[in-house]
Amino acid sequence: MALKLPRGTQDILPGEVEKWQFIETVARDLCERFQYKEIRTPIFEHTEVFTKGVGDTTDIVQKEMYTFEDRGGRSLTLRPEGTAAAVRSFVEHKMFGYANQPVKLFYMGPMFRYERPQAGRYRQFVQFGVEALGSADPAIDAEVIALAMSIYQSLGLKKLKLIINSLGDKESRNAHRDALINHFSPRIDEFCGDCKSRLEKNPLRILDCKKDRDHELMATAPSILQYLNDDSKKYFDKVQQFLTDLGIDFEVDPNLVRGLDYYNQTAFEIMSDAEGFGAITTLCGGGRYNGLVEESGGPETPGIGFALSIERCLAALQAEGIELPVTQGIDCYVASLGEAAKDYTVKLLHELRKAGYSAERDYLDRKIKAQLKTADRLQAKYVAVLGDDELQANKISVKDMESGNQIEVPLDTFMEEFSAIFKKGR
Known part of the structure; x- marks a missing residue:
């Protein structure tokens, strides 16, 4: 079950x-x-x-x-x-x-x-x-x-x-209390058990009763404003x-x-x-x-x-049909192609997060096409793509998902380059 x-x-x-x-x-x-x-x-x-x-x-x-x-x-x-x-x-x-x-x-x-x-x-x-x-x-x-x-x-x-x-x-409430008791007492048997028990303890609460709110005595009950x-x-x-x-x-x-x-x-x-x-x-x-x-x-x-x-x-x-402007999307999705590149992105992802960016990578060994679909579902602003060949050449591609523009930057200066790209994009 x-x-x-x-x-x-x-x-x-x-x-x-x-x-x-x-x-x-x-x-x-x-x-x-x-x-x-x-x-x-x-x-x-x-x-x-x-x-x-x-x-x-x-x-x-x-x-x-x-x-x-x-x-x-x-x-x-x-x-x-x-x-x-x-x-x-x-x-x-x-x-x-x-x-x-x-x-x-x-x-x-x-x-x-x-x-x-x-x-x-x-x-x-x-x-x-x-x-x-x-x-x-x-x-x-x-x-x-x-x-x-x-x-x-x-x-x-x-x-x-x-x-x-x-x-x-207190003085005003006591005067109003007495007036309410006098008002409801003659017909209190017509009210629910809760109202009956409240008559002496706290008659003001009778006015808040959900069961008897349509009773005619409710409409004619003395107002507190008369006793202030x-x-x-x-x-x-x-x-x-x-x-x-x-x-x-x-x-x-x-x-x-x-x-x-x-x-x-x-x-x-x-x-x-x-x-x-x-x-x-x-x-x-x-x-x-x-x-x-x-x-x-x-x-x-x-x-x-x-x-x-x-x-x-x-x-x-x-x-009222109001949509709250809640934060959606991530700053960067790190995609990889090849075993060595995939391992390298563990460190790269951590560096992005340490620098204050929201970032994610693949953990299910998906193909590059599936990773890019995931980046799209996560509404990533940028995707950094690293393959084994790019790793050997000390390069990484950064794609702006809104404009579609893509550039290659040196891998060893990726954080500095990404920060500049991100600030410019904002």
Whole structure:
């Protein structure tokens, strides 16, 4: 019986992986410009990192985590998202004491959630995210959103929609919470079991329910914007002002609540408006999480961040028909004719690679015609052809595959000659 990969996972093969690398490079380069530094946390954490950080009323904690017990009886969980782990590291390593504040971090790597696989959604998926910890300035909310938008725009995506909302501070949320309980309580029996359990614990999460999203009470539920106190209103107004100043279009959606318990104040999502993208249009989500550092054992520290899926980014690029300018082809293919020439090309190939060129040769004893076909498939810019007779005469032919021009150069000065040819050709 042939072995197969687990459901909800994928192999990313050569030819496709270069697209991933391109997106990762764009994200890294932008983080350098915005001064976000990389952090790498473990693939698995103590389970309480996520039950505390993500929230025990979320679908992630209740239904989707890969949790196991190690040989020491400790409960561990494969990370389902990146924020809780980054905050745990921030607290454990006392980054709140760093001289440069806020601490601005980014991460990239696999996450794991046990959910129904569908187009663009996997049980193992790759997430890129940023966290800015230590500032309650609404300007950094705008900066984080601008960074997320810049990634997509740098990749060429145009059919984007940014929606934002305010979830308010603690006072505002408590007032809204009471209003939601009063609104849903009389008819809560008409809702799913998850909504019933959330009514008292976290009624805001009812608004994020997929099963009951078409229930008439959803459309008439009180908006958080009606319950924002003066401070929360001023904060949200500032965020909108800064986004406008940055030339970033947005829509305010009072129904945007996000799926994690730790969000407050600013919340946002970036969606694809591309035709045929699919039912799940969200590309990226994030928001402010003041209070999460304290929940994780640290001092009072405001924070904001976002996370995006590389898989969904690729799907959006495909929906808009965008081909990434990934590097293709090699600099030089070394072809040989004869046993002595073939042996000599081992050293020649290594010299090319040492000089910084991408290069390849034949390893299957193919005829010269087959070697040249291979060079063509590899999209070689140049082919260096060496035969036994040329080896004796201290000569080697170099062919420009684009123009078809071919010249002979001395073999003992091949590297110098090739470098000059290559620079001229560029």
